[in-house]
Amino acid sequence: MNIFETSILIDCKIKDAFNFHSDTNNLVKISPDNIKVGILNLELPLKEGSIIELKISQFGIISNYWKLQIENLKPFNLITDKMISGPFKYWKHDHIFTEKNGKTLMTDSLNYELPFGFIGKIADKLFLNRMIRKQFEIRHMKTKDILE
DSSP: OEEEEEEEEESSOHHHHHHHHTSGGGHHHHSOTTEEEEEEEEOSSOOTTOEEEEEEEETTTEEEEEEEEEEEEETTTEEEEEEEESSSSEEEEEEEEEEETTEEEEEEEEEEEOSSHHHHHHHIIIIIHHHHHHHHHHHHHHHHHHHO
């Protein structure tokens, strides 16, 4: 299992950061330019058990369908989505929001595993982990720009 975690401090109220991320439509606004997100199915407002279906295209040539379920939703503190079907063998993503001196510390914590056993592990070490890191860096900066 691979673990990835990154945080950013945003000068906004925790409620605003949480509400922004609990509207999956905003994923389109914060995705890197080389990733196109199509929302195929979405239940709003999000609640535990909600299903989200996405089509994610990268570099204009690779498309994947994701089906996610909201596993945990604790207003203003936590949103956990877990992949039901998609390109990963396992994907669980915690969006964690913590108040810090009147600002919001937003943390993304991922547990993921690629398919294809040993080959997947090599792919993760060679490029995927760096791609994930870069994607979340961009998502955090775009979120910060919007919310501040």
